[in-house]
Amino acid sequence: MTTPEDTSTTPVSDAPEATDAPFMRTIKTYVLRAGRMGPGQTRAFEQFGPKFLVPYSAERLDVQASFGRSAPLILEIGFGMGDATAKIAQVRPDDNFLCCEVHEPGVGALLKRCGEESIANIRIVQHDAIEVMDNMLGENSLDGVHIFFPDPWHKSRHHKRRLIQSPFIQRLARHIKPGGYLHLATDWQPYSEQMMAVLRAEALLVNTSDAADGFAAKPDYRPLTKFENRGLKLGHGVWDLVFRRV
Template identity: 75%
Template sequence: MTDPRHAQPRPAPADTVHLREIKSYVLRTGRVGPGQARAFEQYGPRFLLNYAPGAFDAEAAFGRAAPLVLEIGFGMGGATAHIAGVRPQDNFLCCEVHEPGVGALLKLVGEQRLENIRILRHDAVEVLDHMLGEASLDGVHIFFPDPWHKSRHHKRRLIQGPFVNRLARHLKPGGYLHLATDWEPYAQQMLEVLSAEPLLQNTADASGAGFVPKPDYRPLTKFENRGLKLGHGVWDLVFRRA
């Protein structure tokens, strides 16, 4: 599938030109099933937002004022729906371009009667650049981003210094950035990158070697459960804006 483009973005600010080389997603093909297609028709008009450069009015989009959390790349949406369900006091703005995943989350939103999710089918980097102001977010979730295993592909990894700085500047003071990965070399790189960002402070204590126990709100995915049974690790990082 290709990335839907609903509007032509305005030029990025001079300090964010470097981000144009990084995308927050990997293009994947996939078929939208009948249930997902029905969810698009039934729930899309209410829970899907159009990408539109300009200041994002979160209160108007959600119909209330509440802490705003940005999720970048939610896959098939199971974890997103769970978190929204156990944190009804928060609003979740979710970016994903994989259409079957969007349909799957819409289906869960309808089945679980979730009111605190809105979805943007667009690159989260451009959403940050053109819709969200600095110090506008109470949290950011990025769970299991593509690790780009081969060394020559590491430059494609999402978690790099310039992007993390951009995320940090979008967080309110005290806002948090939560990352999770099941690829240890990427976990170590994430830790190095986040630790080097002066706007962020690690919430882990010394005993965790920089990582934190899985927060209660993040559920175990079926793939994560399978990996843990095979002895594979999962690493969570939670940093806060100073």
């Protein structure tokens, strides 16, 4: 999930990055940030929330009842404003997408898309994905996981806040079914290198890419965002990592 950068002027260190920075004591998949709800987003909670919102519970989720069908289950962690999420769900109608986001305007925006465009294969949990995985889903429950453009926390002193570190990936991998996949994407090269090192070190995951650097070609289902298109025109890179659970 993308969150605002720290705006202080301390320069980013040029020193090589370790695979993992000292990890925060409590793993969280989000950082709360302020945001203003538009009237359309507010109405979406009232109009479409009953259908598409799944309340957090400490008990196992009845996935078939929540979606009204049995289908492969993909977890998305941190969908921002939900544009890419909506597009992926539309091009993959045979999959169910359970999407975790705590940013209320983003939840409202995706609810609005789901309702107005009749995107029936999305359900949203407005809660931390770690607790959702552990309590509502359990191990070996997911056919895939998407984490696109998580906050890179550019400054060295903030690297401990990065989501993609070994303790989190070890925990996440156990929730993916054997044969399921984990797809990460970032536009910050130092973070992509850390991601690669962390995923390669996880015994439950194997890289699906045979490229020399280990990075995957962008899967067709992941759309280019406006921000990404702008960056690519400026010569900025984007790195996709697709690993499979063994």
